Amino acid sequence: IYIKLSSERALAFMKQRRMGLNDFIQKIATNSYPCKHPEVQSILKISQPEEPELMNANPSPPPSPSQQINLGPSSNPHATPSDFHFLKVIGKGSFGKVLLARHKAEEEFYAVKVLQKKAILKKKEEKHIMSERNVLLKNVKHPFLVGLHFSFQTADKLYFVLDYINGGELFYHLQRERCFLEPRARFYAAEIASALGYLHSLNIVYRDLKPENILLDSQGHIVLTDFGLCKENIEHNGTTSTFCGTPEYLAPEVLHKQPYDRTVDWWCLGAVLYEMLYGLPPFYSRNTAEMYDNILNKPLQLKPNITNSARHLLEGLLQKDRTKRLGAKDDFMEIKNHIFFSPINWDDLINKKITPPFNPNVSGPSDLRHFDPEFTDEPVPNSIGQSPDSILITSSVKEAAEAFLGFSYAPPLDSFL
Secondary structure, eight states: HHHHHHHHHHHHHHHHHHHHHHHHHHHHHHHHHGGGHHHHHHHHHHOOOOOOGTSSSSSOOOOOGGGGOOOOGOTTOOOOOOGGGEEEEEEEOOSEEEEEEEEETTOOOOEEEEEEEEHHHHHHHHHHHHHHHHHHTTTOTTTBBBBBEEEEEOSSSSEEEEEESSSSSSHHHHHHSSSSSSHHHHHHHHHHHHHHHHHHHTTTTTTOOOOGEEOOOTOOOOOOOOOOTTTTEEOOOOOOOOOSGGGGGOHHHHHTTOOOOTTTHHHHHHHHHHHHSSSOOOOSSSSSHHHHHHHSSSOOOOOOSSSSHHHHHHHHTTTTTTTTTTTTTTTTHHHTTTTTGTTHHHHHHHTTTSSSSSSOOSSSSSSSSOOOOOHTTSSSGGGGSSSSSSSSSHHHHHHHHHHHTTSSOOHHHGGOO
């Protein structure tokens, strides 16, 4: 009883002190000219105490026209985390999680990528994340690219509302079957190439083609994900030199930290096609340093169990000198017209008139058989669907909020609580 009384007294004392501090702050705010600045007022409002159960009771006020930021066709200035039921974790990355979520009003299922601003800032990756905005303004829509419905943010998180794709990673299926026969590998490579060619037509270099980013939809068609999270807008013949990617799939020029261009994507396509046909990436070694050395210096070795057209395509795509690589002169048209793809009717392909060689046979949105149980068994964090629930927004959260002001509509700081 004594401990309980002491604890209650301590809480009452802290509450009294907090209210006293708040009164003092408000007196300064009303009597000091600098504190009447709108931004200072919005921060001061956050310091007013609220009951915890009322923290998220009221929705954010509708934004005024001056507060809206143009995000093109996918802008949704009124979206908040509370619009969704977050059901399952279906993926994880460096900066956050991907969750299966159902929109409460629409009752539609989406994959919602939730990224922690603090983690992004810590690794100084905010420019890569913000490049998503440039893609949105270009209205990226293609049958083999994941659809981004809209994006929004809170003080500490970014939210991407994406198509929910549940046919599993392409390489989840590849691992189960070890390798694919050429017709199946050709179908997947053609759909991937079509998506890359479309991005290049918008001056976007995908730059990060890897197993985790290649999914199958419920029918068995390819869907590339993360197209806005690791790329830059690069004009024709333009280059960049940012070191990023996955070790097995890095092109020699990226490893050399030399300027690179859109041909980096054709190298990655070659690496993916090689792995589909042989079961391992080209130049693979468990020792990363040795693998890097192989990519830079070891000649491409192809076993004789593939056709001459497949051999010729791989030699062209996995050319270490990017100026001699297939696609260096005429980009996607060179890949499209290669003899390996002669069985492909590209019009039928883009219109999904070619029956996929494999059907994932998913029964509906709740069918998670093709997701790793490591993710789906993980509990959904309560914080995913909430705004920050602290009484005071810390300087780090405020810094994070300001770093992404161009990402989407950002409500005033006082509406985050």
